[in-house]
Amino acid sequence: MNSGTNGWSAQVPLAVSNQQTQLASNVTLSATNTYQDILSLTLGAGQWLVMANLCVNRTAASSDFEAKLWNGTIVYASSEVTIWLANTPQEMQVFAIVTLSIATLVRVACASSNTTTVVQAANVSDAAGNTASTLTAVLIA
Amino acid sequence: MNQGLLAWTKAGSVLFGGGQMVQLGADVTLTPVNTYVDVLTLTLNTGTWLVMASACMVKSGSASDFEAKLWDGTNVFASGEGHSLFSGNAQTVPLVAIITLQYQTTIKLTCASANVTTVLVKAATPINGSGNNATTLLAVRLV
Numbered sequence: 001m002n003s004g005t006n007g008w009s010a011q012v013p014l015a016v017s018n019q020q021t022q023l024a025s026n027v028t029l030s031a032t033n034t035y036q037d038i039l040s041l042t043l044g045a046g047q048w049l050v051m052a053n054l055c056v057n058r059t060a061a062s063s064d065f066e067a068k069l070w071n072g073t074i075v076y077a078s079s080e081v082t083i084w085l086a087n088t089p090q091e092m093q094v095f096a097i098v099t100l101s102i103a104t105l106v107r108v109a110c111a112s113s114n115t116t117t118v119v120q121a122a123n124v125s126d127a128a129g130n131t132a133s134t135l136t137a138v139l140i141a
Numbered sequence: 142m143n144q145g146l147l148a149w150t151k152a153g154s155v156l157f158g159g160g161q162m163v164q165l166g167a168d169v170t171l172t173p174v175n176t177y178v179d180v181l182t183l184t185l186n187t188g189t190w191l192v193m194a195s196a197c198m199v200k201s202g203s204a205s206d207f208e209a210k211l212w213d214g215t216n217v218f219a220s221g222e223g224h225s226l227f228s229g230n231a232q233t234v235p236l237v238a239i240i241t242l243q244y245q246t247t248i249k250l251t252c253a254s255a256n257v258t259t260v261l262v263k264a265a266t267p268i269n270g271s272g273n274n275a276t277t278l279l280a281v282r283l284v
Contacts, residue, residue: 033269047159049281051193064230066269077164078275080197080266082230093235095193097160097279111269140281141159 019043023121023133027110035068035109038119039135043106047099047141050076052108055120055132057089063114067094071104089124091132097140108135158188158282165276169252169262171198177210177251180262181278185248189241189283194250197263197275198223199231205256209234213246231267233275239283250278 019041027038038054056065062085068078076096083090098106110119121130163181171178180196198207204227210220218240223232240248254260264273 035269035271049160049191049279062227062230064268066266066271068271068274070271075271075274077195077277078197078266078271079195079233080231080263080268080275081233082225082227084226092233093195095195095235095279096274096277097162097281113268138281 017139018137020134020136022131023119024130025121027119029110029112029117029119032115033111033113035111037107037109038133040105040107041135041137042103043100043137044103045100046139047097048137049095049140050098050106050137051093051095052135053091053093053133054108054110055089055091055123056081056083056110056117057087057120057124058083058112058114058117059086060116061086063112063117065090065092065117066111067092068109069094069096069106070109071106087124089120106137160279160281161185162277162279164274165262165264166273167264171252171254171260171262174257175253175255177253179249179251180276181250183248183278183280184245185242185280186245187242189239191281191283192218192238192240192248192279194236194278195233195276196250196252197231197233197266198252198254198260199229199263199267200225200254200256200260202228202259203256205254205260207232207234207260208253209236210251211236211238212249212251214249229267231263248278248280
């Protein structure tokens with residue numbers, strides 16, 4: 001422990017809250033051009049850094065994929081990627097600084113203009129457990 | 142005791158110093174070819190910052206490469222590249238860096254392409270757009 005000076009009085013556990021959730025099983029994007037919620041976290045009031053990554057794949061052919069971070073009404077960030085062949089998944093990221101005045105359910109949602117599209121819980125090749133699609137939030141102020 | 146989980150506090154404050162974020166309000170055309178164009182900027186004060194950016198890019202007409210970098214006009218902190226095979230299909234290039242600044246500095250997200258016509262950095266995703274939030278630059282003060 002360091003007593004410190006000039007007002008710095010204690011070394012204490014970092015008073016930063018963080019939350020994370022990961023997809024446990026694959027989610028099929030059942031309706032084309034329709035955003036489907038994939039993961040969600042309930043965050044308290046404050047300023048949060050929210051980060052999501054989704055492993056997206058199509059078993060039939062090439063496809064676009066879109067993701068958004070939102071609270072059901074307000075979209076904080078969005079992203080788009082394209083895969084070029086069947087079963088050539090990509091990891092897509094979306095992140096934002098979100099300031100909340102009340103506890104809020106923050107979600108990452110995904111859409112595609114094609115059928116047979118999937119958000120993967122695990123990598124298609126060389127899978128490393130159900131860790132491929134994640135929503136993470138860190139309280140920053 | 143795990144020192145990696147400790148932080149200094151003062152008057153009840155947390156270590157992190159909050160964040161800043163900007164998002165692209167309108168599409169930016171990348172011209173001329175192979176020339177980086179500033180897309181978004183943030184002016185950051187002295188300190189150590191986690192800087193994250195994403196640039197959604199698309200080309201109409203044919204395939205294209207897309208490059209992005211985080212820099213201060215001289216020092217490049219991170220760079221990335223994506224590629225589109227088909228007209229109108231976007232790719233998003235994410236960038237992350239931890240940057241220590243000795244004085245107030247303007248950090249830039251800058252993009253380029255080796256293709257000639259109609260390469261755009263998009264404010265909104267071209268398909269299933271959700272508003273002007275597809276190209277983002279943010280910074281979180283760490284210390």
